Amino acid sequence: MSPSRVDEYLSNSSDAPTTAAPSPRFFGKLNTSMIESKFLSRPEDLGVVAVGFSGGQGKPGVDAAPTALIESGLLTQLRDDLGYTLHGHDDVHFYSDLAPAQDPPHRGMKNPRAVSAVTRKIAEQVYAQAREGRLVLTLGGDHSIAIGTIAGSAKAVRERLGREMAVIWVDAHADINTPETSGSGNVHGMPVAFLTGLAREEKDEFFGWLKDEHRISVKKLVYIGLRDVDAGEKRILRENGIKAFSMFDIDRHGIGRVMEMALAHIGSDTPIHLSFDVDALDPMWAPSTGTPVRGGLTLREGDFICEYVHQTGSLVAVDLVEVNPTLAPETDLGAHETVRAGCSIVRCALGESLL
Ligand SMILES: NC(=[NH2+])NCCC[C@H](N)C(=O)O
Ligand SMILES: [Mn+2]
């Protein structure tokens, strides 16, 4: 080899870092699994919000989920195996101080002041992470907390990108009751109604703090996994032309085709907030949840949904809700399995299984 050729090689290799070095978007041990993000300025940074809140429904125990998920190693895996830099508070928030001594029903809603105050706080927390251009992971808590998570990320996305965000709501339930259509009065069955503006309130103490900047459009909302939808909710879905893929659609087309159709509806240049209710999974995989419904997604289908959304590069926020480790039918194996399924769902949404 002539000296000039060696020189050439050396100079190329010393130049290499500028041309061939991984872009700052790729990092960590499994950096090949990191997808280039379209909407995050710091995709390797993960904002974590952990809220042990159960006031959106009647069963205690869902407040223990963030601790159970973290103790089973979820955050360590995200940091050490997936290479994320984690941001946020070390503690799980319970916000018991925000619950007023007296919280009588309003328009039939149970614990309305507590849910409003806690979700308002969550919105601030999620917003603070999202406005930095970070992906935000929220560990709930019951599904009422999505009032806060989506309000916070929708506002940050509007400010940072001047865009409207889409929401993929994976659930056995539509959670789109208004206070008037709800049979239970549980606010975890109403978050989507408040977030889309189908339900509104003037007073701050009853979600009046939700403004247009926090809201999402019914046109950019897609449901996956529905199988227990109240009559009033069906009417709301129909009248508003909301895109919904039920378990029937998943059986009919397969989850791959359903995800293609879901993403086609949203469009490829839209930031996505994924709100995953663990009861979307069949109770066989996730028995420890407050409102289980048989005939649900396999764990593999749930993971696939998350992988698919991750792969779009459009993901800006993820919620995992309704894990209730204290509701363990028969043995506590149920709780263990449910927590394990929840961890799997989150890791897939954050890019674990992509090669
Ligand atoms: N996030 C949930 N698990 N929601 C279940 C809602 C059940 C019922 N549709 C209700 O309004 O009360
Ligand atoms: Mn549900």
Ligand SMILES: [Mn+2]
């Ligand atoms: Mn739900």
